[in-house]
Amino acid sequence: MESIHKLITLIGLDNNMGVLPIEKIPSQDEVSGYDLVKLEAQAAQLSDEDSDLLATGEMAEVNALVGTLGLEELDRFLNDAFDGHLTDLYFTPATGG
Numbered sequence: 001m002e003s004i005h006k007l008i009t010l011i012g013l014d015n016n017m018g019v020l021p022i023e024k025i026p027s028q029d030e031v032s033g034y035d036l037v038k039l040e041a042q043a044a045q046l047s048d049e050d051s052d053l054l055a056t057g058e059m060a061e062v063n064a065l066v067g068t069l070g071l072e073e074l075d076r077f078l079n080d081a082f083d084g085h086l087t088d089l090y091f092t093p094a095t096g097g
Helices: 002-014 036-045 048-056 059-069 072-083
Strands: none
Touching: 002 036, 002 048, 002 072, 036 072, 048 059, 048 072, 059 072
């Protein structure tokens, strides 16, 4: 799941969020509702520029890329990982200050 982890890491860096190491990210059995093998294959096909845009771009740019490349499921997954029911599976808990 290296390509998915790369996207998650870009999101984390852009939002000052800690990311779990690749060894600790969930397997397919731990993530219901998404085909991680399919999403990994899609993520692996992205150029570095498209990966950066998908993970950190402005909404209009992201939506255009998603529509052009047919990445709706990958985009939903990343949104759930960033700010949804999957967040705790990919990002480290924030430490209070």
